[in-house]
């Protein structure tokens with residue numbers, strides 16, 4: 001059963017919602033970190049959030065997740081404004097796999113993943129009530145390939161296993177939109193490819209901040225390129241990642257070329273842009 005099918009709040013024939021941000025501005029101290037950012041992450045597609053260090057990716061993800069209130073602008077999932085949702089409803093709508101999520105080392109993997117069920121727990125006669133909780137936890141552990149490690153304590157996991165456990169905890173929330181902040185940091189190449197393949201297979205509306213443009217070209221349907229808190233490029237990978245844009249934003253001579261064997265683009269770079 002796919003993750004999409006087991007989400008009871010979504011009918012089998014419903015389209016997945018778009019995530020849209022309009023005019024999002026965030027000021028921190030005397031700096032404008034996001035400046036009128038407009039983004040549309042299309043339902044069921046994987047959108048890469050790109051941009052150099054400090055361009056505003058993490059700040060935008062926090063706004064998209066409803067964890068940071070922007071100074072101006074709004075975020076919607078479908079037609080629902082995130083500002084109108086309480087914490088529990090919001091957590092069932094949009095969920096973020098954070099870059100440096102802290103976790104208590106003594107918890108087992110299963111207990112960590114079960115934390116994702118908190119927004120689904122109601123109260124029945126004073127007791128916590130989540131009739132589907134155990135089944136969902138088992139299912140998402142299986143999806144990320146951690147069923148065999150479910151009883152291991154957090155402190156004993158490798159970096160790649162922790163990334164997958166964080167993803168499983170987020171999937172246990174059963175969000176409609178999945179946000180990921182640098183999910184492949186610290187993973188070896190094989191783990192990077194498996195992790196992003198898994199994200200694609202989920203079929204959710206997903207937004208992933210990525211530094212690796214080759215991974216973005218390979219796994220994303222669309223990209224948003226931020227620079228200095230503004231959107232510099234937005235659209236399908238092949239149309240958005242142009243040589244002039246890569247030169248202006250990243251200061252590199254690079255272009256997308258057809259992959260020699262696969263029907264997808266890959267990134268070819270020559271080096272830094274020559275100084276004029």
Ligand SMILES: Nc1ncnc2c1ncn2[C@@H]1O[C@H](COP(=O)(O)OP(=O)(O)OP(=O)(O)O)[C@@H](O)[C@H]1O
Pocket residue numbers: 028029031033051052053054055056057058059060
């Ligand atoms: N509390 C703060 N006060 C002032 N400036 C801040 C604060 N937090 C972040 N910033 C600045 O906001 C800008 C955007 O930061 P953000 O972490 O969103 O960028 P990023 O694109 O995710 O960066 P990286 O790729 O390096 O992780 C940076 O210049 C950062 O220094």
